[in-house]
Amino acid sequence: MSTSGAILRVRSVAVVTVGALAAAVSLTSAASASATITVAADGSGTYTTVQAAIDSVAANNGVPVTITIKPGTYRGVVTVPANKPHLTLAGAGGSPGQVVIVEGHASGQTKPGGGTYGTSGSASVFVNANDTTISNLTMSNDFNEAANTLDAEQAVAVNTSGDRVQFDNVRILGNQDTLLVNAPSVSSVRRLYVRxxxxxxxxxxxxxxxxxVFQNGTVHSLTRGSSSNNGYITAAATDINNKFGFLFWGTTLTSNAPARTVYLGRPWHPSGDVNARGQVLYRGVAMGAHVRTDPWTDMSGFSWRTARFAEYGSTGPGAVVNANRPQMSASTATQYTPTAYLAGNDGWNPIR
Structure with a gap:
């Protein structure tokens, strides 16, 4: 405000005060109304794209905001930035297949302006904010491996690095590196609950x-047309100081691959990090016949036996117990429950 504008008569001050009060009331009403935002590709909502709806939310918002997305296909990268917590993206269709967020970037593709996307940058959906919930929709990367000859064809559907993130009744579709359960640094713990x-x-x-924690859902391994190796479900890079990596609880493993051709996982050591000691537990999981009898394997010169891989109470034709399949003891299993994985230092418990 200029010096001359600050010198006002008393009457003028009263008018400005009343006007400011009215503006404040109007702003409060608008903020309240914006707690729910509707996205519709056909123009019948507040916005036609999911990203526009997210962009409309004030930075560092303290009030939860629900973005309801009407049925349709929404092509384009969607990012929930770190400074916009407490957002819910909810598909309004009768099933998660009716609302689809999709893009087709791959690690080795050239970005506009130069450079390549890289694996983590290839995602269709980035969840960087804490306390984000996504429900009843599909997140997909439809990069066509068969139609391309890139040196790096990793194509992430979802990259989540926020904490206390929840996915409920969603579909996550891709080929190589579909779901990146990320953390901004090796010392950071970031929790994702998928139900x-x-x-x-x-x-x-x-x-x-x-x-x-991946609870009560389906993990489907796509065939690569091999008679012996049709890929790996997990590549955990859990830091040795983090007790909890990936827990599959009451989940079903399915595939269209031949029997005994899919691995449960292998240990990922990013940039050769010797402290990346992946932790994966399949607990009470129904395993299809596609799971190999030797389901863990080495990666980039690191032995799977130095990682923290185990099963407990697996069932189905893929559940074979032998020397290559470490089984967690009943006493140790009491420490490895969904609530233990998700509690962290703040006692977070989204399980219902």
């Missing part, structure tokens, strides 16, 4: 150094 959902891929398609 009643479906994820598919072929190579390392659930990977990263974050902590995840």
């Amino acid at each position: 009643n959902s479906y994820v598919e891929g072929d190579v390392d398609f659930i990977f990263g150094r974050g902590t995840m």
Whole structure:
């Protein structure tokens, strides 16, 4: 405000005060109304794209905001930035297949302006904010491996690095590196809770150094047309100081691949990090016949036996117990429950 504008008569001050009060009331009403935003590709909502709806939310918002997305296909990268917590993206269709967020970037593709996307940058959906919930929709990377000859064809559907993130009744679709359960640094713990959902891929398609509980859903391994090796479900890079990596709880493993051709996982050591000691537990999981009898394997010169891989109470034709399949003891299993994985230092418990 200029000096001359600050010298006002008393009457003028009263008018400005009343006007400011009215503006404040109007702003409060607008903020309240914006707690729910509707996205519709046909123009019948507040916005036509999911990203526009996210962009409309004030930075560092303290009030939860629900973005309801009407049925349709929404092509384009969607990012929930770190400074916009407490957002819910909810598909409004009768099933998660009716609302689809999709893009087709791959690690080795050239970005506009130069350079390549890289694996983590190839995602269709980035969840960088804490306390984000995504429900009843599909997140997909439809990069066509068969139609391309890139040196790096990793194509992430979802890259989540926020904490206390929840996916409920979603589909996550891709091929190589479908779901990146990320963390911004080796010392950071980031938690993802996935319930009643479906994820598919072929190579390392659930990977990263974050902590995840995948409960009561389906993990589907796509065939690569091999008679012996049709890929790896996980590539965990859990830091040795983090007790909890990936827990599959009450989940079903399915595939269209031949019997005994899919690995449960292998240990990922990003940039050769010797402290990346992946932790993966399949607990109470129904395993299809596609799971190999030797389901863990080495990666980039690192032995799977130095990682923290185990099963407990697996069932189905793929559940074979032998020397290549470490089984967690009943006493140790009491420490490895969904609530233990997700509690962290703040006692977070989204399980219902």
